[in-house]
Amino acid sequence: MHGLHNVGADLSDNTLGRDxxxxxxxxxxxxxxxxxxxxxxxxxxxxxxxxxxxQGGGSIVNxxxxxxxxxxxxxxxxxxxxxxxxxxxxxxxxxxLVMGETQKRQNDELMQQMFVKAARVTRLGEPRDLAAIxxxxxxxxxxxxxxxxxxxxxxxxxxx
Numbered sequence: 413m414h415g416l417h418n419v420g421a422d423l424s425d426n427t428l429g430r431d432x433x434x435x436x437x438x439x440x441x442x443x444x445x446x447x448x449x450x451x452x453x454x455x456x457x458x459x460x461x462x463x464x465x466x467q468g469g470g471s472i473v474n475x476x477x478x479x480x481x482x483x484x485x486x487x488x489x490x491x492x493x494x495x496x497x498x499x500x501x502x503x504x505x506x507x508x509l510v511m512g513e514t515q516k517r518q519n520d521e522l523m524q525q526m527f528v529k530a531a532r533v534t535r536l537g538e539p540r541d542l543a544a545i546x547x548x549x550x551x552x553x554x555x556x557x558x559x560x561x562x563x564x565x566x567x568x569x570x571x572x
């Protein structure tokens with residue numbers, strides 16, 4: 413079986429931090445964010461679906477955002493609902509703060525401290541944390557999991 417891991421977001425200086433409020437965000441930021449963060453996933457999913465269907469199934473994992481419960485999660489459920497009976501699994505992961513290259517470069521100490529305080533673990537996320545769960549969801553071991561979006565973020569979403 414083959415699969416696809418959709419992971420992408422425009423975290424460039426031209427976009428990150430410019431997405432303020434509905435009234436204060438330039439339309440160019442809206443367009444760029446939607447084009448990369450949603451339509452990029454649509455493009456890659458549309459490109460691979462015929463191949464997965466031809467081979468009798470496969471798996472797609474979409475990386476969403478722990479900061480929203482929006483369109484990527486709905487896309488995940490849409491694909492699972494429409495092609496699940498044909499052997500296509502589509503699941504998602506929503507990471508909390510993962511210390512990838514961009515986050516290390518930005519080095520926002522206050523944000524990191526706030527996240528660790530909110531999380532119910534002792535460290536920030538690392539790329540390997542997401543790689544492990546994505547590999548599992550793409551594998552045959554996860555063949556009975558479809559249409560789910562898992563929050564992977566040190567339990568920072570929990571409230572007391």
